[in-house]
Amino acid sequence: MNVMTTERALSEATLEILRQTGNPFRNFFARNPDDDICARYHVPELFAKEREQLLGVVDLYRAEPTPHSELIPVLGNKGAGKTHLLHSIKHGQQGAGQMLITPGTYQKDTSFLEYLLFQLIDTLLGGGKQKGRRPLETISEELGRRLLLRALEAMPLAEQMELFPAPGLSGWFRKLGLGGTQNQERLQWLVEQLSRAVNPTLLRRICAQVQLDADKTCDLVWKHLDRTETHNTAGVMRRHIYHGLVRASLLGDESELANFVTYGFAELDYKVKPSRQELVLALFRVLLECLQSLKIPVVIAFDQLEDLLLVRRTEDGHKIAESFFAGLVQAMHQLDGICFLVFAERGLWNRFVPSLDGYIQDRLNNPVHVPGHGTIKALRLEAPHADLVRRVVQARMRPTLEGIVPNREGEAPAEPGPAYQFERVANLGSAGASPSQPCVYPFTEDQVQQIARTEPTLRDMLQQFRQLFDHVVFGEVQKPAFDAESPAVTTTVLPAGQMPSSVKSAIVVEVPAQAALPRACANAFDLRGLWAQSLNEANAKLAPEGSLTGATRELQAGLGTFLQICHEHGVKVGPWRLQHVVADFTFSEHPTYGAMSIAHWVCKDGQPWKVGIGLFLGRGAGKPRDLEIKLASLDMTPQVIDHLILLRPDDDVALTGKSKTIWQESERKGLHARLEPMQVEHFTMLYAFPRWLAALSESLPPGHALPNLGDFVQDECEKLLEQVCMPVSS
Incomplete structure (x- = not known):
């Protein structure tokens, strides 16, 4: 069998295997710092220098537990690999370990210290692992x-x-x-x-x-x-x-x-x-002291800042950014020993930071000296060079190609099938590669070099490889369903007889008006796949005993985001629809229990019911205290809500002793409140919802808004919607 025949048989057989295994470039971005796709396709050499610099900054807080809190921005274009870098720090084997907190969605009306404290508590008590351990x-x-x-x-x-x-x-x-x-x-x-x-x-x-x-x-x-x-x-x-x-x-x-x-x-x-605020600050400092005494650095990393601040789907992005950065600088003053990392799109950072107060800018731009690395003011992630891109391709293709083994003679078998060796594929299938050079099959070295030279970010490169893989293996490229047709530019030719005599020629250029951002098509996304992945991650984090209690404020934030999306996307529950939503409303002096969401439910042409919806998660001695604080929201002056819904785990719904007395007293006053028993899966939905939304926003094509999620939310969260709405008569 000559070389050409072997190459042809090898290519056909291997292509058949690739058709069966699917496109390994399909998942071309990390949805969050805990996404296992990062570990599956990790290339240690990618951003190795930046990783060492960040770990060097973290080690400063290990050697001296209470230095001043500082911030390092990690900037790069969308798709540069920021989340992948954060994953390698949080879960990789490099470094001595740290307590790394990745906060969820920030609401501008939330106290920043409370926001950080309860993110720390959620990370401490939750089931999420770092370097293999909780x-x-x-x-x-x-x-x-x-x-x-x-x-x-x-x-x-x-x-x-x-x-x-x-x-x-x-x-x-x-x-x-x-x-x-x-x-x-x-x-x-x-x-x-x-x-x-x-x-x-x-x-x-x-x-x-x-x-x-x-x-x-x-x-x-x-x-x-x-x-x-x-x-x-x-x-x-x-x-x-x-x-x-x-x-x-x-x-x-x-x-x-x-x-x-x-x-x-x-x-x-x-x-x-x-x-x-004094309670929050006191508890925060004691928790930090505990970790610092063990020489465990506390790192708070804000990933995907543009989604964290909701600036892609709100018009008051500047107000949210001002509130966020002002709170961040205040926290840096009040708390020592925290290493803050901000992973942000370069354009977003350049748009928001120069407009901030001068003092805030100075604190954000304050350089940090790291032994062995010099002074670091900010890290910028650039597009990887061709050799690293080749390693990324190899990491994606290796699981498929490593299963290919030769026959005894080392030649291709007579019948195509999965019987070829990885190195043989490299030699025969990768044009221009030397026998010792690892394989980039089914691509050629020239194709890898061209994509590495012309694409601006790692994500763009992976998207190009995804399309090229479809073209080489399947013979076609699927057009994204969200691609919007550009409005055509019309050309009008005026007859010469209608022109003034002084005009020799004229060209009329018609520029299309700038339309509102088009909504992406829901069919373009694997909504259910993303939702299932977010639910699985939330299940793991809420599995340990005490994790549900520790996630109280995170769940409340998830409830607020859930109601906000239901309002924006026209979700209806029977005859009821949302007219207005206050995602996060804080009251009382208790940092944990004094929070709820407010939803104005309106039925046809009737007056809206102002409904407060809160989590009732207190256990033991905290149970009556939680109930007492939540019911007090009905007595506020001026009146804020007409009706209160309390979401209680279904394994402890019964009210006894002091809790029963407090409930009966509220009934005697004529206050409208109801207790809703919730299954763990519904709490999991609330926890997963902001993360699912962030993953969805991250996968949007440029210049597009979120697809309408109304039908999806009503299908997947039907029971949850009934529990947070006014009663629906049968």
Whole structure:
């Protein structure tokens, strides 16, 4: 078999395999910093220098836990690879690890400190993983070891011996001063295990091996904290947070920590009742101290700033940006030890920042000195060069081509099929490639070079490879459904007899009027695929115990965004439709419970009902307090709402004791309120909704608005809509 015949057979057989496996360039952008597509097609050399610089900035906060908070902008065109870079920092193996928080959608009327605090709490208690572990697992393990070791070292020897159970007659021997050798060996082994810098064994397993009871160990640490911690506000908060983390590590009980950081911190016995902002600031600082004591840097990274600020679908983008950056600079003043990263489109940054107050600009542009990298003011992501583009193509094609193996003679088999080796494909299918050069099949080196030279961003390159793959493998290129036809420019020729005698010639140029942004076609997007992916990610984050409580404000923000989209896209529930929405309305002095959304539901030509919709997630002692604060919104002067809907997890709907008394009192006053039992899947929808919307906005073609989502929302969220609307008569 000659080379030409082998090449032809190889190409046909391999193309058939590629047709079956599909286009590996179909997913050409990362939807969020947790998208696994980044890890699947990661190329370590891509943005390696920028990654090292950012990790160098993070390490500054590891070496010195409380430097001034600083900000590093990471700028690039849309599709430059900003989200992929953030993913590699958050989940990659490079670097020593950090607590990386990626906040969700920002509402301009929200207190910025509250916004950041509850993003931190959501990240701490949620099920999302960083470098393979939940942040709570890493923090509770390390802190639990330290606190238990300190508590043991502070105890007298006799009390140390009493920690270990004495079976049978051993207790009598111990009273006589005999038989203590075994307990001393246990204690010595335990101290050695706790003192190790790196110990993969879980703390609860270490305690179990020396028969140290977990509940007694938690009590031991609590007594130690009570003796050693100060009794001011910060000390009391530290005591409760540390104890909650120890219980999470030893008992797997995260509820105590979740209840304290959402409820208990506001109910401490204060001599002078602090304001809402003072409570938020105090809790924020204590949480930062806890992380900084473990040398865990706190990094808050704002990804896809244009979607975070909703500037693509609102007209008051400048107002939102001013509020956001003013709040960011204020947070940098009030909180030390936070590394802020802002990943933004270069055009958006250049449009908003120069119009800000001069002082805000100075803080945003303040340079940071990084050892080994010099002074960094901002990072700019440029288009990768051709060699890196080739590596990206190889990473995309490798999973398909690696499964191709040769026959014994190393030649193509007589019948086409998946029986060729990856290197053979490289040699025969990639024109201009040397035998030792990795494969870019089914493309040629010239095609890769041309795309790398002519396309401005990595995403544009991947889109070109997607179209080229379709052309080479399938013989056609699908035209995007959202491509809008450009308005035609008309040409009119005036007869010579109608021209004035002084005019020799004339050209009339008709410029089409600038129309409003066209809506993208809903059929152009995999709405259900994106929705399913967002739901899966939300499910993982809300799976652990305490995560739902910790995500209270994030869920409330999701509810506000959900109602806003329903209003903008004309969603109706029976005869009811939305006339006005206040996405985030805060009241009372409680930072967690004093928030709700307001929806004005109108039925035909009737007067609108002003409906407050809030999350009722308080547990234990927080349950009656949460209910009391929410019901108080009906007594505001002037009146803000006519009706209140409280969304309660369906596993704890019954009102008993103090909660029942508060509810009955509101009924006697004639207040209109109703309790809606919600399944976990509906809370998951609220959590996923802003992230799904951001992914959808990110995939929009230039110059297009969101497609109409009314039908999709009504189909996918029918039950949820009924729960947040006025009753619909059957």
